[in-house]
Amino acid sequence: MTLSKSDFDLIKAAIVEDLAGGEDITSVATIDEKATAKADFTARKSGVIAGIEVAEAVLREVGLTEIKRVKNDGDQVSAGDILLSVSGNTRAILLAERTALNFFSQLSGVATLTSAWVKEVAGTKCQVRDTRKTTPGMRVLEKYAVRMGGGTNHRMNLSDAALIKDNHIAAAGGVVEAFAKVRALYPDSEIEIEVDTLDQLRDVLPQKPDLVLLDNMSPAQCTEAVAIVNGVCKLEASGGISLENARAYAKSGVDYIAIGALTHSAPVFDIGLDLRAE
Template sequence: MSSTPDDLPLLQIGGPTGGASAGGCGDACGCGDDGSFELDPLSCGLDPDLAALLVAAGLDPVQVEDIAHLALEEDLDQGVDVTTVATVPEDAVATGDFTAREAGTVAGLRVAEAVLSLVCTEEFAVERHVEDGDRVAAGTKLLSVTTRTRDLLTAERSALNLLCRLSGIATATRAWADVLEGTKAKVRDTRKTTPGLRALEKFAVRCGGGVNHRMSLSDAALIKDNHVVAAGGVAEAFTAVRTEFPGVPIEVEVDRLDQIPPILAEGADLILLDNFTLEQTREAVALVAGRAMLESSGRLTLDNARAYAETGVDYLAVGSLTHSSPILDIGLDLCEDEGDRGAADDVREGR
């Protein structure tokens, strides 16, 4: 029995308005949605210029604001930052630099700004030094913020948690994209994302040079082994989806070469080659001969990625981009007076 009552509408978060494929993310998304958002200034409490930048990046500013609120509410737990309130004068103002501690690719700078802006409600000035998607060296200054010191330190960890997480995903994706450069293949993510953060994590994949698979269960079909069992066969499963949702792209997973011809005959848009060896992948590419797009999944590493790409497949599916990428180490450094430098060292980790 469904755990969702029939009369309870499901709220779609993070997708563009309208259309059966709402939830796409623009040109880099496999679902094909144009990723456009309608920004209602009355529904978004963020600065309009910041909201516009988020929209331009393919993000829903209302969703970003909601995530920022949730992160801050979790950290404050209906209280205050007791350490900061006790140690920092109420009227103190400081400039803080968000700085990369290691080399990588940045993603989530505007998201971090959104978090900061919800706490820094009085004086709040931002200087942007790099953009999302930029490669940076260790020691690179990413973002400078001038605001009340209390507010900056209170929002620091929530902003950094998201910025470091997204930059880690972008950095990992960039490593795959670099390996594939010069081939037609693109590295692509999966739905193996952190609950509540899918739109942001898939944005980070795009910042790293990857492309997105479907954003949700509703914008494209992926027929896997369990669907085949439930429907009584691959052809039956394909026909059922095509009949019920005629405009939805359909991808079909196969784990044997002999499964490909009947799927091609049905008119599949995309075929997922599950755990195929390199030789099997070459045979699959020759068999399909351009009649459908091909995606390799399983067995993939950075060491063998280019070999798989050179077989002629269109995508390499890499779930680890969003479920296993380490963070990129980024920290906040307060710009203190020379005499105060030692004290500032104690707050830089923001733990």
């Protein structure tokens, strides 16, 4: 992963937030300013990691340069595995600790949860896809973590592609009307449209959408939708999907299942920093 300027700005803002214009009063009081140490970022559980480059960037931001990467993003790790090691000024290591862990743990949580979903649909053509339900300011990083977990990304922003949802349809007067308006104004854009019923699917299919989102339909309805479409466009199922029924949706023949939980409900992956004084 190549971090962007906005990623570095986010890292700097996180460190500034932690210091709040002051200093780490606990470390200043207890640790000599010239003291050095070694520390390991260690997995406390099994899962898939993401964000190791972000953790490294946090360490460098506070002046640490002796950094050794042990694992890589996308790796499956076990409890006790060392992921990243750092040597240098002890105060600097502890200043970076929480910010680095916040990023690393959050992104590894997304990757680990995504991996669980991907395993549920293994052996089918269905791909697990994320949404825009991301933490403000962290979309690029969280969508990267989805990829590290084996998932795929939906659009990154509102201008990447059109997604005509129920409120757009209501405002425009129907699925055909909404689709026609988007196609007229943005003839070269990819257009996905949401339908709530199979009748809406039949209505919009002649308009040649790139993708149709089947909203809150059962696996049986998705199977019927696949037969109706017969390869004319791709289908994505969304709503009411859980890890327990993900495989049933995947076996219906849809191309994607859209899972907002990958980013908005991923449990933080437990990573710790173990300090070893030199």
